[in-house]
Amino acid sequence: MDYMLDIHSQAVTHTKNKILKDIDDYLGSKEELSSYEQYLMERRHYVDQIWINVWLTKITNDISKKEKKQFLKQREYEVDGVDRKVINRLFRTEMRSHHPFDVLSWLNDTFFRQKNVWEKRYHAARELFLQEKAENNLEHEKTSMKLAITREIKRLIKKDAFLFYLYIRHYISLQLKNDLTNHKYKTADTFKLEEKLIPEGYLSDRDYIKVNDFLYELTGSIQKTNYWEYETYHDKYDKAVGEILSERVSEILLDQLPETVKKEYSNVYHRELTPVILYELSRQRMYALQEEFLEKIAEEYFSDLINLAALPFDEATHQERYHEDLMEQEHRKEQELLAIKQEEKAEERMLEDIFGREYNLSLGRDIDYVLHIGETNTGKTYRALERMKQLPSGIYLAPLRLLALEVYDKLNAEGVLCGLKTGEEEKDVDDATHISCTVEMFHERDHYDIVIIDEAQMVADKDRGFSWYKAITKANAKEVHIIGSKNSKEMVLQLLGDSTVDIREYKRDVPLEVDQNIFRIKHATKGDALVCFSRKRVLETASALENSGHSVSMIYGSMPPETRKKQMKRFVKGETSVIVSTDAIGMGLNLPIRRIVFLENEKFDGTRRRRLTSQEVKQIAGRAGRKGIYNIGRVAFSNDIKIMTRLLEQEDKLVQTFTVAPTNAIFERFQSYSRDFGYFLEIWEKFECPFGTKKASLSEERELYRFIQDTEIEARFSLIDLYGFLHLPFSKKESELTRQWRLTMEAIVSSTELPEPRIKSKNLEELELSYKAVGLHLLFLYRLGKRTEALYWERLRLELSDDVHEQLKTDVKKIIKKCKHCGRNLPADFRFHICDACHWSLKGRNMQYEY
Template identity: 65%
Template sequence: MDLISEVRQLAVIRTKEKVLEDINYYLGKQEELQPFRDYLYERGHYIDQIWMNVWLNKVSNDISRKEKKLYLKERNFEVDGAPRKYINHLFRTEMKSYDPFDVGSWLKETFLNQGNKWEERYVQAREEFLENQKKEQLEKEKQEVRSHLNESVISILEKENSKLYLYLRYELAKQIVKDLRTSKYRLVDEGHYGDKLISDSLFNENDYKNVEDFLYELTGSTEKTIYWEYERYFDKYNRMLEEILLDNISEKILNQLPVSLKEKFFNITNETLSCWHIYEILTEPLNNIQTVFMEKLKEEYIADLITLAAIPFDMVIHEEIYKLDLEKKEQRKKNEAEAIEREKVAEDRMLKDIFGREYSPSYLRNIQYVLHIGETNTGKTHHALEKMKRASSGLYLAPLRLLALEVYDKLNSEGIPCGLKTGEEEKEVEGTSHLSCTVEMFHEREFYEVIVIDEAQMITDKDRGFSWFKAITKANAKEVHIIGSLNSKDMVLELLGDAQVDVKEYRRDVPLEVEQKLFRMKHTVKGDALVCFSRKRVLETASLLENEGHSVSMVYGSMPPETRKKQMKRFINGEATVIVSTDAIGMGLNLPIRRIVFLENEKFDGTGRRRLTSQEVKQIAGRAGRKGIYNVGKVAFMTDIKVMTRLLEQVDEPVHTFTVAPTTAIFERFQRYSRDMGYFFHLWDKFESPKGTKKASLTEERELYTFVQNTEIEARLPLMELYGFLHLPFSTKEVVLIKQWRDTMEALVKGEELPEPQIKTGGLEELELSYKALGLHLLFLYRLGRVTEAIYWERLREEISDDVHEKLKTDVKKIRKKCKHCGRNLPFEFKYQICDSCHWTRKERRKYDFFDEFP
């Protein structure tokens, strides 16, 4: 027997079962027996349909696709490569006429001329029908009595609600008094070993105003929710409320239900109404009541509950006490609101007094301002510096220590004595009247014939922008030359108001040309600058190129400026044919670059990865095509040529806001009210900066403050001095440097010798970190005026920078892109930090760890 025949037999059996079910349903509804022929007449069409439905569904589901195709091929259908849906349709069509089962004939054989078989079927069907009707009626009556019971229970619950809350309030009050007499627990961070729970002291009831203030204290116990965690009083009291509700309310409600309802329930269900039935009804309403009660209890005053706990429960007495407590609560709320309003008025007055008009420009009207506006690599800085060099005295304000160092070297090499001041070093030159420094070193009281302020578009930087605002608006000079991008023009002119301003706009003599073919590493040639956005990627790229025969220079943010200078010099002198850099290359570094290549179109900005902005693309791409060396500057991308070209070519959005930061005058006024640095940060958050400005985030200052808050360091240092140390420009991402800063601060207030920076000279990373540690030490020395002592550490730092330079020359070839988990070598083009194997292993482990959290 073939498979289709077997399926047909099963379909016939199922069809007979369904037809007999239909007969039972038909006969059961009849009060008198109907003839068999009447059934055939009324149900004949439906009976035939039963077979077709059962058969087609059965054969379609039970026969495989392979068997279907074979059956159709035997009947000359072309089905190779045909879609599943088409094959199923053909097969079902063929099966409609396949050996149909004659249901009518089978019925006649079963019931016609078979004695009393039809009558017996009627008697059985009618009995089943009447029995089912009784059951349905009984179930209907049960539903009605349960519905009545539900309504009665909920009605009683609502009436008892206020009384129930008074009782719960009393029970909670007793428990709170008891818990306030126990030990207070707190968590101690044990580093890699996790948190440790220790007994700290006894609770002090005066520390808590409302119950909510107390709820999140630790009980000292642990509990398991999704995972093990320390229990809080909120969890404990929630369980307590649940237990009181379940233990008391069910029996109370049962006793208040009418006797007639209990009897009706018994007669219909044959069950005695019990607390368990009430509990089943109350499960959801009690959950809602518990939530509402807990919210009300949170608002209760601890002092009121302590008094209440000493008064034995009596509904009348406690109801009267609750009314009085509510009146007192309303009065307290009113008093608190008034106090808050008074504090707000006082704080608003304080904010106005402290910050006032601090950020209004205060430039001198007799200054000649020259605004040098234009694209990157157009000679803006060169023209401004030429004017400064000819002046009797001059000040250059740089965005980077490296640029300050470059101008310092340039002027001295041309016979113009120039000093250097960057915070990390101070170099005095005999007979100097010129100074090159970072913009943060600007001091408004010092007069110069010419001041040059570079990269003025940095005024929008959320952390450093205020230094540019201060320099532009408070420069004390005969001439002030301001250098910026095209989009900074309107902002600077607005700041300068009606002062005399000579605007000089610059255009590129060397045009930029975007290559329309995607760049690949094998396309690297002499004069290329490859740009990516992390130190790690710079080193990996340099290693790949070195191993392919290129001579490579490198530039990245954490590289010592002296090392960076040497790396750039190698490229300028032709010792290196290619340079690999981060976006540091876009800030004033003039190099003989033929082509800028973007290896990445995204960068991490401190919070997440994002696409480069139009201004960033222009700033970097503009370094291509050094005038006098190349007739055109080339730009290439590894991906998204159209998108990146659009960013390069679009018109700059003008800058409309600049960043403001705290000033000395602000701190002086603040000290009339408080000497608490934490409170100052609070007021800074409250202060609304003037229109067209945004506040500096002070993120790093706040982070450092957490290490000295409420310590001897904060207590013994004047406010302005403390802020000065919080504001020191060093990398707070390095744990070692934060510890060095904290240790130095502690030594400072104790009058002890400053701890020496930790120096390690092993690998490249250790050398760079040692350089930063020396830089931080020098920041302290110069801030404390210990210039002579700083000379030794400057010399040592210079040696470290030389070591970094040598390491880069010798070790870069050994660097490989590796999986940060297993250390396996990865292809250069591989876009992730971990290999596929580690990725999937970690994903599986996380999946199992997630399920392990559940009990």
């Protein structure tokens, strides 16, 4: 470590300089020369300590951790994995006695043996000390002078603040009057400079109630704050008030300042006190006054200041006028508050009229209700469907299009003529007596012998729950069979009010057992269903299984239902041994699953990533152990076995609220007040729904509405029809689909051909998006009654689902899980999205910023 010699030399020089500085401070404070020996006697402790302090600080800071460890290893210390603070402490201990500098010898050589050097040092230090003392005294006088002037200004401002405000108020009134002759400019809300300002007439006093309403108009000029932007009148008037304070008000204050203060200032600073200097001395108070005055003016009535402009400035006259205006302002405020209260009462009456008793619970009807309550995979839906087959007519309401399709196929295969109706497709069967559909297709005016409502616990869903509420409370049939989880029982009974209800509770015949060992991909065996919570993870896991010799089926949310059906059929027939799925597997899909494996214990719910709830764990785990095939259903977890087992075994939280959404009746009543859907969204926020309910967020409808707000599209449709189009069930997070929706709406309004969906088939993602695009097109065709045209697109969609199925069979092996940071291949059951090396690299970089 040769460079230690340089560090040592620097430390010696630094030590000498510090001691010489201490000698100068010591000698300069003495009125008479003190001897070198006297200095040592008084400052010996400092002299003895200075070297070790300078040396240890410098050597510790200038030598790296790596070099310190190398040095300590040479002295047989074990330092690998040792904390940085411990290494520093050991290193300082070793360095403490390393080539010490003999400070006392150096001092003796410099001063003890050269008495004249010590005396010269004294005279130079004393002269410097006296010079600094004189400068400090002068600075103290200046500070005291500034404080005295500041106090005096504060007193004068407090005394005459009202006069200053009257003066500035009159000046602003003249400016306002003058500015009303200027152009009014229009631009986008962003005020981007590349957007050219467009004059749209002249400013008018009729457009503004308060001065503040005017201040945010554009002047047409460009200014630079933190960046270049268009100037508003607020910016312009803020500067104007500042200029008046710095020029005119500062002159007034200087005139009122006592002559003794001004004379004392001249003596101390050797210059005259001017308005500019006075403003600088009171800048902070002036800034506060500037802000206060502009805020006060902004709250005045625009008409008051315009009328004030015709009145020449006179303190007494303007003071009287101000108090008159103030009294008028108070009167206007009272009138405005009264008007606001009247508007609030009118709005309350409107809310009551529109929403009223719309969501009150039913009081009991002449219907036989059968409530099928129990765990997943207990035969609830099977029993209800068996009853449906015995009756002349019926409708099955499914939570998913795939389940509706499954029941449609099942009933027709068993000789029960059944049609299919979802938002995206309709299959008419000649002489059909039954229908299978998604719950959103339910209509209360239709009558059946039996209505089956599946997955009733979905009544609590924040977006779709109202469809279950309508079906449960408005079903028009001789028998209504409601199927739900145990925790939905009390809520469903509450919804049914005084109705007679036959409650049938189901328990699993096949028990569930939890594997006590952590699951890894290599443990996958025939009959396993591996569950994760993203399409990407499903494909990566399926790829790893395929490449290790398994045959795999896949299920995920964006997969076409027809493809899902084929994937499931392959598993049922034994063509595949393992199935990898999202939580879609938990919603009524009956498969011969031996073991459910949770590859993840968390999911993203659209807002945040969170742990699975007890009900979600049970809903999914319940699919294990198909009755008649397995005697036991097994459940495995990839981590946190104890926590997940506790969730599986604990009692469910009761469903205590259900979701309400706008109805046709509500829109019909609202239309008597307004046809503005944006206003409807406002009052929907204000509407307080009944106890035990929660409002649908309508977040997706809001997002779509932004594209058509204040356009011909909104003007041409009734609110009911407009809401129907906004409510269409498609993936609104896909920008391609929202664009297609908007273009189709424009085509409907202009009575032109509907734009055909874009069909792309380059890869799996494009095929799935094309399938969704055709599905959205079908939603429009069925809503517009174009069933013949829909037949072609249904066939095309079926072809796309076949293509997705085939691509999944052939291409899934090519999918490899990679580190999103460096692209390195990762094991399929690796829990994270970046590799360990990148994780520690990023963490180390973040830690550096913490020091």
